Amino acid sequence: MIIVLKPHTPEENIKRVENLIIKKGLEAHIVRGQEMTIIGCIGDTTAIDPKLFEVDEWVDKVMHVQEPYKLANRAFHPEDSIIDVSGVKVGGDNLALIAGPCSVESLNQVMKIAKAAKTSGANLLRGGAFKPRTSPYSFQGLGLDGLDILYxxxxxxxxxxxxxLMSTEYLDVFNEKVDLIQIGARNMQNFDLLRQLGQIDRPILLKRGLNATYEEWIMSAEYILSSGNKNVILCERGIRTFETYTRNTLDLQSIPVLKKKTHLPVIVDPSHAGGKWWLVDPMAKAAIAAGADGLMIEVHNDPENALCDGVQSLKPGKYNELLQQIKQIAAVVGKTV
Amino acid sequence: MIIVLKPHTPEENIKRVENLIIKKGLEAHIVRGQEMTIIGCIGDTTAIDPKLFEVDEWVDKVMHVQEPYKLANRAFHPEDSIIDVSGVKVGGDNLALIAGPCSVESLNQVMKIAKAAKTSGANLLRGGAFKPRTSPYSFQGLGLDGLDILYxxxxxxxxxxxxxLMSTEYLDVFNEKVDLIQIGARNMQNFDLLRQLGQIDRPILLKRGLNATYEEWIMSAEYILSSGNKNVILCERGIRTFETYTRNTLDLQSIPVLKKKTHLPVIVDPSHAGGKWWLVDPMAKAAIAAGADGLMIEVHNDPENALCDGVQSLKPGKYNELLQQIKQIAAVVGKTV
Amino acid sequence: MIIVLKPHTPEENIKRVENLIIKKGLEAHIVRGQEMTIIGCIGDTTAIDPKLFEVDEWVDKVMHVQEPYKLANRAFHPEDSIIDVSGVKVGGDNLALIAGPCSVESLNQVMKIAKAAKTSGANLLRGGAFKPRTSPYSFQGLGLDGLDILYxxxxxxxxxxxxxLMSTEYLDVFNEKVDLIQIGARNMQNFDLLRQLGQIDRPILLKRGLNATYEEWIMSAEYILSSGNKNVILCERGIRTFETYTRNTLDLQSIPVLKKKTHLPVIVDPSHAGGKWWLVDPMAKAAIAAGADGLMIEVHNDPENALCDGVQSLKPGKYNELLQQIKQIAAVVGKTV
Amino acid sequence: MIIVLKPHTPEENIKRVENLIIKKGLEAHIVRGQEMTIIGCIGDTTAIDPKLFEVDEWVDKVMHVQEPYKLANRAFHPEDSIIDVSGVKVGGDNLALIAGPCSVESLNQVMKIAKAAKTSGANLLRGGAFKPRTSPYSFQGLGLDGLDILYxxxxxxxxxxxxxLMSTEYLDVFNEKVDLIQIGARNMQNFDLLRQLGQIDRPILLKRGLNATYEEWIMSAEYILSSGNKNVILCERGIRTFETYTRNTLDLQSIPVLKKKTHLPVIVDPSHAGGKWWLVDPMAKAAIAAGADGLMIEVHNDPENALCDGVQSLKPGKYNELLQQIKQIAAVVGKTV
Known part of the structure; x- marks a missing residue:
């Protein structure tokens, strides 16, 4: 942590800040320039709120230097984490190819889609049983019945x-039946939920919040990791920007950044990001070319009658074509399917 | 709802969309132009997902015309809602003046601040017992002990x-002890929590999410209202933009917009928006001048030693000065304190 | 400037960075911690690009400490600048009350509006002769004829x-006829134009770009100041965010921030920010309450037939009512009209 | 264009709006529902400002249906435009591989980089002679001397x-010497400059503004096209969002969107978007996988001593490795190098 003092800070005020630094268990190194004084703070600053120092009237700014996360930090865990999702490896050279409908509608629907997706090469099946919806009047999913169908x-x-999973209320049943528990963008900073996910062992798929910085996203993973669950996969799904033609703006730079900063696998959901089915194909390819560890894609056998998000779903035939090209691009960047 | 078809849509495809509209219980009015065909859909579209129609390959776009909220809508409830918070009226001409520390630290601290704030004119006391923190390693609040101190x-x-309140786990104790239950920005779309807040009668202070549109914010209020609790107060606290000098960008246009669209009171939290104590005074005045129904301001007797957010807290003396000017501005815009 | 080196940077690489710092005319103060090494750079860093240092593979980050602007900086010019616009003082306690139509349409129109606005208390007349329009097919203004009408x-x-003024082509005629030359949001970083504005003496009204940070905005003022023209007034007109119900999000926090960082007057344009006439009244009041040095408001006698932006214009009667309340609020915050 | 009237609009007011529509040369089709009345406007609405209608007090909203651009619109020009840049074809199956230093520093520097890049497969040489810089105190480029070196x-x-090109002042010399004239992000809405670019025949590389929507970007191309120059190439270079770890957020969804909406080639600049050299490789691959028509990449033989943006430049060796993988990915998506 670095503390910059205002020009002409009186000596006694420099001393005062120095004492506060020492009181917090850090070493203070004072650099006196003509126009300003800088104090370098050495020690573990993870748990120290830089704002504590900003309150002082002579402090101009406080800059964090050390990253505030430890368990997720690649600096302390240089190898890629490989997460085992009931036998499917995710991370390293292994691609997670998750496919399925936005909402579970019926066993017949799910089975048709699952079989087709598996034939194309998908290795994980997705389906929404509990749906987070902006409107209380929209279809909210089949709930536990949906979970049984998936199972x-x-x-x-x-x-x-x-x-x-949208609430701690159903944590036990998800822990029992679901192989990879997804936490949606709107719950990325539901800290209470995150902490409880740390109490179980099931792999967690943590989606990026619509306005989450990379650091906030990693800190949410850190909540889970520091509560005891080491099995976290990150999922980029687009952020909210001024552009409204697409539902969200898919930020593929997040892949190399997150893989540099953390050791956790990073997958991409191109269906929710763009909100249009014809954006899925180019963005899925781009994600793999950029080094993603997998894709989560909505596939629906009858999108025109889907109860939810049909407009962003691929039909099984299109999904199959896409996966064939994905395999070729994956080979170029050193991934295997 | 208006459906725009692509140029040269074949007659049978127009018919197909028309049938789907009728199946959903709406009337279809077709306007045929040379270059495009438009279908006006008449009826209650609140529960209809416009994306259902976008899946059709001949549909160019679907535009919602009707607002998707009913209970919060001023169109159906023209008078201002006035919420009674244990005797303090909020809304109409009445200002809510909420003051107190970011975090509850001790009874002594809270009492000192509360007495000073009351003398200055505050009519509600705030204090954080459970703190949502980006980092799992930061101070998380005193929890239930903090609530007891407030009480x-x-x-x-x-x-x-x-x-x-951050989680349904403590809903009962909050319902018993807290007069106005605050839902933070990060939980604005924690739909499960919102629905449960609808089961109680306590007034709810619903903060705007960092990236929530006006409509999404109102829809979150609608979740609470439609679950049975009519006592909702909205709180603007800044949105996330590209500007990082301030913590967030306070959007005061939200006050006239929300008051036009809904009948709910709208208050402003200038402390969290800017994240700097010297922004509180001008922004508090601006909020009242723009028609806000109240202010939530962090006041701390010893900000330099506060456990949280001291840098954005006013000392009691400054708060007192501010309230005197607030009263004068309130008088100009027709509010009473 | 502060340079943070990566953990375990070899001594020779620290030396290498140190030498580069010295070569740039700065002093280097090295702080060695266990996990990282920090180098404080003392001296004038205004003209030094921090990215020069980031290229080094052992440099983790480079942080600017000193503000990159001098002439606009309040630190070196503590008193408010008061700009004289052909006899009307702007800044300090003096409010600029600018009113007029979006586009100049005819002499009759401008005269009607000007007389009404003056009676209400306006002290400057605005009108667009050259209009920046997103579409090449939209009305582009009357051009030089419009300027003659204004004159x-x-x-x-x-x-x-x-x-x-939209282009250097008309700089001479503007310099001759226009008392306060407005530079629009889209030209805020038209550096060539800014430099040429520095060659004249006319006061410049520099609008904030739609995505300009405070610092970038000040740096654009610095272009004009450093080229020789000291008469710059800043104008907040809203920034682009994810919220699309309003045209832009008016950032009133910019007023106290800009007035703290610079000595230049800051006025507000509530008409363009919201894009709706009914937002002008509350936002104008809020701007004055927050300490703005003036308002630029679109006033039109016949908004329903305006050639441009009628929807955000006030009629003279509404403008008159607004100014009466503005005067009362101005008195509370120590401004005179 | 669709006009939605407020609930219970009186018949005479409906008539009034209808007359205004007819006066503007459009046909009006009125759809009367129980709660609202919708008017479909049929005809060429390109030059009509929808805000004209919004001024009416009974108009609730006005929605544009027709795209406001014609010459850039793929609907009226279904085949890909292929732009000839002095013999190098851009668009269709042909990739533009532009490489070179951020700033021209010396003939020796440019020649070294150009030869290496050409050997790797680059077919166009970039170099900045005039540099748009946020600060008036930063290196502004070698100017005309830089142009001579490039030549x-x-x-x-x-x-x-x-x-x-940053200003109309040098248009003639650029027209004479430069094969592809780049317009930077900050000048994307310098409408005066755009119009003058329409008077020449040289291909124009139009970068996306930092906060430009897809439609605004296309409208800026339309300015050039409608002024007579048909040779426009679009360049995605990242947009400004809340994420600050990267310089900008690269929006690769823009590639399929722009290629669907327009017939113009779309290339990508991954160097400026991320602002970090290690993001260039993954993002370049992603761009090609997503269907981009080319890449503009900063290559520098000695980035540690570059006068500008060394931190985002690739060394020739890295560039060479990248191009070999780019060729493989291009083959998968049907492009040839």
Missing amino acids: EAKQETGLPIVSE | EAKQETGLPIVSE | EAKQETGLPIVSE | EAKQETGLPIVSE
Whole structure:
């Protein structure tokens, strides 16, 4: 941490800040320039709020130097984490290819999609049972019945399942039945939920919040990791910007950045980011070319009658074509399917 | 709802969309132009997802015309809602003047601040017992002990209390002890929590999410209203933009917009928006001049030693000066203190 | 400037960076911690690009400490600049009350509006002769004829005039006829134009770019100041955010921030920010309450037939009512009209 | 264009709006619902400002349906435009591979980089002679001397050159010497400059503004096209968002969107978007996988001593490695190098 004092700070005020630094268990190194004085603080600053120092009237600014996360930090864990999702490896050279409908509608629907997706090369099955909806009047998902349908599809196809958990109320049943528990963008900073996810062992798929910085996103992973669950996969799904033609702006720079800063796998959801089915194909390819560890794609056999988000779903035939090209691009960048 | 078809849509495809509209219980009015065909859909579209229609390959775009909220809508409830917070009226001509520390630290601290704030004219006491923090390593608040301290301060000063609820786990105790339950920006779309807040009668202070549009914010209020609790107060606290010198960008246009669209009171939190104590005074005045129904301001007797957010807190003396000017501006715009 | 080196940077690489710092004419103060090494650079860093140092593979980050502007900096010019616009003082306790139509349409139109605005208390007359339009097919303004109309209105009413210059081509004629030359948001970083504005003496009204940070905005003023023209007034007109119900988000925090960082007057344009006439009244009041040095408001006698932006214009009667309340609020915050 | 009237608009007011529509040369189709009345306007609305109608007190909103651009619109020009840059084809299956230093520093520097880049497969040479800089105190480029150096490098290597024009003052010399005239992000809405670019025949590389929507960007191209120059190439270079770890957020969704909406080639500049050299490789690959028509990449033989932006430049060796993988990915998505 670096503290910059205002020009002409009186000596006694420099001393005062220095004492506060020492009181917090840090070493203070004072650099006196003609126009300003800078204090370098050496020690573990992870748990220290820089704003504590900003309150002092002679402090101009406080800059964090050390990253505020430890367990997620690649600096302390240089190798890629490889997460085992009920036998499917995610991270390293292994691609997670997650496919399935936005909402679970019926066993018949899920089975049709799951079989087609598996044939194309998907290795994980997604489906929404509990749906976070902006409007209280919209379809909210089949709930526990939806979870049972997914579970049955898993028994039949062998594909481990991915589904979104919205509240601690259903944590136990998700822990029992769901192989990869998805936390949606709107819950990325539901800290109470994150802490409870740290109490279980199930892999967690942590989506980026619509306005989350890279650091905030990593800190949310740190909540889970520091509560005891080491199995976290990050999922880029677009951020909110001024551009409204697309639902959100897919930020593929997040892939190399997150992989540099952390050791956790990073996958991409191109369906929710753009909100249009014809954006899925180019963005899925781009994600893999940029080094993503997987893709989560909405596939629907009958998007025109889907109960939710049909407009961003691929039909199984299109998904199959896409995966064939994905495999070729993956080979160029050193990933295997 | 208006559906715009692509140029040269074949007649049978127009018919197909028309049938889908009728199936959804709406009337379809077709306007045929040379270059495009437009279908006006008449009826209650609140529960209809416009994306259902966008899936059709001949549909160019679907535009919602009707507002998707009913209970919060001023069109159906033209008078200002006035919310009674344990005797303090909020809305109409009445200003809510909420003051107190960011975090509850001790009974002594809270009492000192509460007494000073009350003398200056504050009519509600705030204090954080449970703190949402980006880092799992930061101070998380005193929890239930903090709530007890607030409750004791309320008994002594007579000021009703405002505190943030982060999880359904503590809903009962908040319902019992807290006069105005605050929902923070990061939980604005924690739909499960919102629905449960609808089951109680306590007034709710719903902060705007960092990236929430006006409509999304109102829809979150609609979740609470439609679950049965009519006592919702909205709180603008800044949005996230590209500008990083200030913590967030305070959007005061939200006051006239929200008051035009809804009948709910709208208050402003200038402390969290700017993140700097010297921005509180001008922004508080601006909020009242723009028609806000109240202010939530962090006041701390010893900001340099505050456990949280001291840098954005006013000392009691400054708060007192501010309130005297606030009263004068309030008088110009027709509010009483 | 502060340079943070990566953990375990070899001694020779620290030396290498130190030498580069010295070569640039700065002093280097090295702070060695266990985990990282920090180098404080003392001296004038205004003209040094911090990225020069970031290229080094052992440099983790470079942080600017000194503000990169000098002439606009309040630190070196503590008193408010008061700009004289052909006899009307702007800054200090003096409010600039600029009113007029978005576009100049005819002498009759401008005269009607100018007279009404003057009666209400306006002291400067605005009107667009050259209009920056997103579409090449939209009305682009009357051009030089528009300027002549404004000039004639000035002779009759005595109100100095404000009009937007879009290109260096017309700099001479603006310098001759226009009392306050407006530079629009889209040209805020047209550096060539800024430099040429520094060659004249006319006061410049520099609008904030839609995505300009405070620092970038001040740096654009610095271009004009450093080229020789000391008469710069800043104008907040809203920034682009994710919220699309309003045209832009008016950032009133910019007023106290800019007035703290610089000595230049800061005025506000509430008409363009919101894009809706009913937002002008509350936002104008809020701007004055927050300490703005003036307002630029679109006033039109017949907004329903205006050639441009009628929807955000006030009718003279509404403008008159607003100014009466503005005067009362101005008195509370120590400004005179 | 669709006009939505407020609930219970009186018949005479509906008539009034209808008359205004007819006066503007459009047909009005009225759809009367129980709660609202919608008017579909049929005809050429390109030159009509929808705000004209919003002024009416009974108009709730006005929605543009037709795209406001014609010459850039793929609907009226279905085949890809292929732009000939002094013999190098851009668009269709042809990739533009533009490489070179951020700033021209010396003939020796430019020649070294140009030869290496050409060997790797680059087909166009970039170099900045005039540099847009936020600070008036930063290096502003070598100016006309820089242009001469580039021109000489072109004679020797045969690579056509790309350089940024910042002002109409140098239009003639750029038209004479530069093969592809770049317009930077900050000038994307310098409408006067755009119009003058329409008077020449040289291909124009139009970068996206930092806060430009897709539509605004296309409208800026339309300015050039409608002024007579059909040779426009679009360049995505990142937009400004809340994320500050990267310089800007690269929006690769823009590639499929722009290629769907327009017939113009779309290339990507990954160097400026991220502002870090290690982001260039993954983002360049991603751009090609997403269907980009080319890449503009900063290459520098000695980035540690570059006068500008060394931190985002690739060394020739890294550039060479990247191009080999780019060729493989290009083959997968049907492009040839």
